[in-house]
Amino acid sequence: MKKPQVFVTRKLTDEVIAMLETVASVEQWTEEYPIPRELLLDRVEHVDAVLTMLTERVDEELLTKAKNLRIVANMAVGYDNIDLAACKRHGVVVTNTPDVLTEATADLAFALLMATGRRVTEANRFLLNGEWTSWSPMLLAGQNVYGATLGIIGMGRIGEAVARRARGFGMRILYHNRNRKHQAEEETGALLVGLETLLQESDYVVLLTPLTDETRLLMGDREFSLMKETSVFINVSRGGTVDEAALYRALVEKKIWAAGLDVFQIEPVPPDNPLLSLPNVVALPHIGSATLQTRVEMAKLAAANIVAVLSEKEPLSAL
Known part of the structure; x- marks a missing residue:
C-alpha cells in the first residue's frame, strides 16, 4: 500500500x-x-x-x-x-x-525587558562607535528592574513563566487576563487588575496575548497615554497586537521610556520601519523560542x- x-x-x-x-x-x-x-x-x-x-x-x-x-x-x-x-x-x-517553548520564550521576554530597561544595546553601540570617552554619573542611566512593578497582559503559560522570573527580581506583579489564574497568584503573588490599572501602575508592560480579533491593535494611542513616562513596553506576542504608529508617537513624544520588540506587524520588518530608527527601541527578529x-x-x-x-x-x- x-x-x-x-x-x-x-x-x-x-x-x-x-x-x-x-x-x-x-x-x-x-x-x-x-x-x-x-x-x-x-x-x-x-x-x-x-x-x-x-x-x-x-x-x-x-x-x-x-x-x-x-x-x-x-x-x-x-x-x-x-x-x-x-x-x-x-x-x-x-x-x-x-x-515546549514556554521557558525559552519567557527567558527572551525577560532578557528583552532587562536589555531595554538598562539600555544594554544602546550602551553597546555607544561603546563600539567610539563614543565612550569618559565616565559620567548619568551616562546611559536606565530604569531599575529589581523591585519595579511588572504588568503582564495575557497570563498564559509564558506569562506565568515570566512572572516566576520576576519574582526572583523582587518585582510587584500585576496581570490582566480573561480568566483569573489562582495557581499563578499563589506561586508569584501576582494580582489580577483591569487593563487601565495595569498600564497606569506598571514600570514594565509585557504583552503576551495571542493575536485574535479581540487583541488586534490592542495597544494604541490611548493605551500608551495611560503608561508612565518612565515605563518600558515589551512585545513578544504578535506584531498585530500593537499599533506601531501609535507606539512610535509615544516614544518620540516621550510618553513612555522605551520599547523592546521581538515581533512586528510586517515580518521580516522593513529596514525603513520608523521604530528601528529610535535609540530607545531594542528590536529583535522574532527569536522568542530560538534556542x-x-x-x-x-x-x-x-x-x-x-x-x-x-x-x-x-x-x-x-x-
Whole structure:
C-alpha cells in the first residue's frame, strides 16, 4: 500500500525527518527563506500532512487545493496563520506546539525587558562607535528592574513563566487576563487588575496575548497615554497586537521610556520601519523560542502529531 505523503515547509533535523519517514514519504523545502506561495500550493496538492511554520498561510485556497490533507502541524504555539474554521469545514486536524517553548520564550521576554530597561544595546553601540570617552554619573542611566512593578497582559503559560522570573527580581506583579489564574497568584503573588490599572501602575508592560480579533491593535494611542513616562513596553506576542504608529508617537513624544520588540506587524520588518530608527527601541527578529533545544523539541512535537494522525491515533496537541 502506498505510504502517505508529508510536506515540510522548512529544513528540519534528520531526526525529525526520520520520525516522519516511519509512516510516510517526506518532501521538505530546504531553503532558508519561506517557500513561495504558488509552489506551496503545488506541493500540497496530493499530501496527507503538512508541517508548517508561521510563514505559511493555511486558508480556503490551500485547503481546496490539498484534497487529501488530513493534518496541518504548525511548528509554533501561535496559529494566526491558520484559518481554523476552514480547516474544520474540510475535516483537517490542526495542531500546534505548546509547552515546549514556554521557558525559552519567557527567558527572551525577560532578557528583552532587562536589555531595554538598562539600555544594554544602546550602551553597546555607544561603546563600539567610539563614543565612550569618559565616565559620567548619568551616562546611559536606565530604569531599575529589581523591585519595579511588572504588568503582564495575557497570563498564559509564558506569562506565568515570566512572572516566576520576576519574582526572583523582587518585582510587584500585576496581570490582566480573561480568566483569573489562582495557581499563578499563589506561586508569584501576582494580582489580577483591569487593563487601565495595569498600564497606569506598571514600570514594565509585557504583552503576551495571542493575536485574535479581540487583541488586534490592542495597544494604541490611548493605551500608551495611560503608561508612565518612565515605563518600558515589551512585545513578544504578535506584531498585530500593537499599533506601531501609535507606539512610535509615544516614544518620540516621550510618553513612555522605551520599547523592546521581538515581533512586528510586517515580518521580516522593513529596514525603513520608523521604530528601528529610535535609540530607545531594542528590536529583535522574532527569536522568542530560538534556542537549539527548544526548536528541536518544537519540530519533534509537530512531527509526533503528524505520526499520530497518520497512524489513526489522537494527536498530542490538537487545537
